[in-house]
Amino acid sequence: MDYNYPIRQDWSTAEIIEVAAFYEAVEKAYESGIAREKLMEAYRGFKKVVPSMAEEKTLCKEFEDASGYVCYQVVQAAKAASGEEVIKGITAR
Secondary structure (H helix, E strand, O other): OOOOOOOOOOOOHHHHHHHHHHHHHHHHHHHOOEEHHHHHHHHHHHHHHOOOHHHHHHHHHHHHHHHOOOHHHHHHHHHHOOOOOEEOOOOOO
């Protein structure tokens, strides 16, 4: 991986860790799959830092442009899944 995660300079270290954990969960979904609950836990942490849907879309677009991984598809798959399903990304660049 040769890209940087999109973060904001006004975030605390704890907030950066929460957001980075979500990006890592999305990466894992694409690379090997991730348990639904682990992904949703990371997403809930992300949403504590980024409650605005507009900011979420902006950050996820920046992440997609940098990595090729689409947060929206992975989160939607997790929301549609149940139990202990493994979530996998559909396509990557």
